[in-house]
Structure formats: structure tokens, C-alpha cells
Amino acid sequence: MKQFMKPAMAALVMSMLTIGNAYSQSSTPKLSDPEIASVAVVANQIDVDYAKIAKTKSKDADVLKFAQTMSDDHTAVIKQAVALVTKLGVTPKDNAVSQKLLSDAQKTKKQLSSKSGKAFDKAYIDNEVAYHKAVINAVENLLIPQSKNAELKKLLEDVVPTLKAHLAHAEMVQKEFSKK
Amino acid sequence: MNRNLKWGGALFVYLFIIFFIHGCGTPEERAIKVPGSDSINTNAENVRPTGPELHVVEIKDMKFQPESLSVKRGDTIMWINHDMVTHCVTEEKTKAWTSSNIPANASWKMVFKNNADYFCAIHQVMKGKITVQ
Numbered sequence: 001m002k003q004f005m006k007p008a009m010a011a012l013v014m015s016m017l018t019i020g021n022a023y024s025q026s027s028t029p030k031l032s033d034p035e036i037a038s039v040a041v042v043a044n045q046i047d048v049d050y051a052k053i054a055k056t057k058s059k060d061a062d063v064l065k066f067a068q069t070m071s072d073d074h075t076a077v078i079k080q081a082v083a084l085v086t087k088l089g090v091t092p093k094d095n096a097v098s099q100k101l102l103s104d105a106q107k108t109k110k111q112l113s114s115k116s117g118k119a120f121d122k123a124y125i126d127n128e129v130a131y132h133k134a135v136i137n138a139v140e141n142l143l144i145p146q147s148k149n150a151e152l153k154k155l156l157e158d159v160v161p162t163l164k165a166h167l168a169h170a171e172m173v174q175k176e177f178s179k180k
Numbered sequence: 181m182n183r184n185l186k187w188g189g190a191l192f193v194y195l196f197i198i199f200f201i202h203g204c205g206t207p208e209e210r211a212i213k214v215p216g217s218d219s220i221n222t223n224a225e226n227v228r229p230t231g232p233e234l235h236v237v238e239i240k241d242m243k244f245q246p247e248s249l250s251v252k253r254g255d256t257i258m259w260i261n262h263d264m265v266t267h268c269v270t271e272e273k274t275k276a277w278t279s280s281n282i283p284a285n286a287s288w289k290m291v292f293k294n295n296a297d298y299f300c301a302i303h304q305v306m307k308g309k310i311t312v313q
Binding site for chain 1: 265
């Protein structure tokens with residue numbers, strides 16, 4: 001038993017050191033609560049904007065339905081976030097992460113707008129899958145660990161199941177496309 | 181005269197004992213003695229287990245909790261939305277019935293007579309099952 005435990009423990013310690021190292025490096029931005037609030041609102045608004053493009057360009061019933069859900073749900077999350085920061089007396093503060101999200105979204109919106117028909121539907125859904133994966137990663141590994149206010153942290157934690165259901169829904173529509 | 185006093189005293193003691201016994205019961209003990217109350221209680225006990233029941237399914241963290249529920253024919257199921265987004269409860273295969281939108285903190289209920297596989301038509305990965313016994 002001890003013979004087995006030693007390499008297992010060594011591997012565990014090594015992996016913890018590696019993860020710890022990755023987070024202590026300068027690549028992980030440090031965010032204050034007002035900055036986290038800004039990232040949360042911007043990230044949700046970007047998906048509402050993608051949905052707006054889909055609603056004008058797509059004729060596919062599944063895509064239109066999905067886009068409506070994204071628009072409604074992310075608007076509901078923004079409403080909750082705004083209500084919370086208003087209650088806490090926090091003003092969302094612009095920062096490098098929010099700016100990076102916006103500049104990436106600008107490029108994606110241009111690409112989506114240049115497409116039409118089936119090519120647009122596929123590009124929109126592929127982007128929804130990729131975008132939700134990225135946002136889930138950011139919320140779980142950056143925003144939740146760094147938020148100091150308990151209510152802000154709780155709101156972010158409550159949003160994760162919604163984002164994961166959106167990802168599963170997008171992947172379902174994506175799978176249907178691959179059959180068509 | 182003495183004889184009268186003796187009987188009078190005995191009557192007094194007798195009446196005193198009667199009042200003492202009837203007056204000292206607890207409210208619960210007295211309630212039991214209300215005519216007809218025993219039979220009403222018995223009826224209520226007989227009816228309750230076989231009557232229609234209300235079951236609650238919580239909608240939380242994008243899940244129906246419990247996802248699978250077994251009820252008796254004629255029971256009512258109530259869905260309560262605890263999420264911040266709008267959900268719905270819709271029969272999955274034929275869309276035979278739907279709650280329409282259930283906004284955050286709202287609820288919807290229906291009486292069940294048949295089995296059903298249902299889902300949230302807004303978030304189609306959310307599914308649930310009702311089994312009617």
C-alpha cells in the first residue's frame with residue numbers, strides 16, 4: 001500500500017505545483033469586484049448581440065428558437081447583475097478582460113455578418129459552442145475565485161448551470177446540423 | 181333533623197365530586213366528549229390516504245428536481261421556478277400540453293391522469309418524467 005501511495009502522492013503534489021504555477025504567472029489577470037461586474041455584464045451583452053444577428057439572418061427554426069433563448073436568458077442575467085451592483089453601490093469598471101472580450105466579439109460579429117443561409121447558421125452555432133465554453137471557463141476559474149463580495153460570488157455561481165445548459169443546447173443543435 | 185342534615189351533606193359531597201370530575205378534564209379530553217366528534221375524526225383518517233395529493237417539482241439550476249416522479253391518478257403536480265430565467269413544462273413527444281412560460285419565482289400546476297415525458301421547450305436539454313400509478 002505504501003509503495004503504491006508514494007508515487008500517487010508525488011504525482012498529486014507535482015500536479016498541484018503545476019496548477020499553482022500557472023495561476024501565479026502574470027497571465028492570470030487580477031480583477032476587483034467592480035471589474036468582475038463589468039466582465040459579467042459585457043460577456044452577457046455580447047451573446048445578446050450575437051442572438052440579434054441570428055434573428056435577422058437565420059431562417060432555421062431551431063437556430064431562431066435558440067437565439068431567442070440566448071437573448072432572453074442573458075438579458076435576465078444582466079438584469080440580476082445590475083440589480084446586485086446597484087444594491088451594493090458598485091459601479092462596473094472597465095478593464096483589460098472586458099476590452100479583450102469586446103474586441104474579439106467585434107471580429108466575430110464581422111465574420112457572422114459576412115455569411116448567409118446554412119453557412120451562417122453553422123457559423124453562429126459553432127461560435128455559440130466555443131463562446132459558452134470560454135465563458136464557463138472564465139467564470140469558474142477567474143471570476144468566481146477572485147470575487148470578494150459573497151453575493152457577487154453567489155450570483156456568478158448561480159449563472160454557471162445556465163451557461164452549461166446553453167452549451168449542451170448549442171451542442172444539440174450543432175449535432176442536428178451535422179446530420180442535415 | 182339530624183337525618184336531613186346527614187342526607188343533605190351526602191348530596192353536597194356527591195355533587196361536589198361530580199363537578200370536580202367534569203370540570204378538571206383537559207381541553208383535549210373535553211373535546212373528545214363532544215357528540216359526533218369521534219366519528220368525524222375516523223372519517224377524516226379514512227379519506228386522507230386515498231384522496232388526491234399535491235406534489236412539488238422544483239426547477240433549480242436548470243434541472244427538474246426530482247427529474248422522475250411517481251404519482252397516483254388524479255394527483256396534482258406543481259412546478260416552482262427558482263431560477264433567474266424563464267422556463268416551461270411541455271409534453272415532449274406530441275406537445276399535447278404545455279404550461280407556457282413560467283417566469284422566475286412563478287409556479288404552474290396540473291392534474292395528472294396519464295404518464296408523461298416532458299421537457300422545457302426553452303432549454304431543450306432539461307427533461308423530466310411523470311409516472312402515474
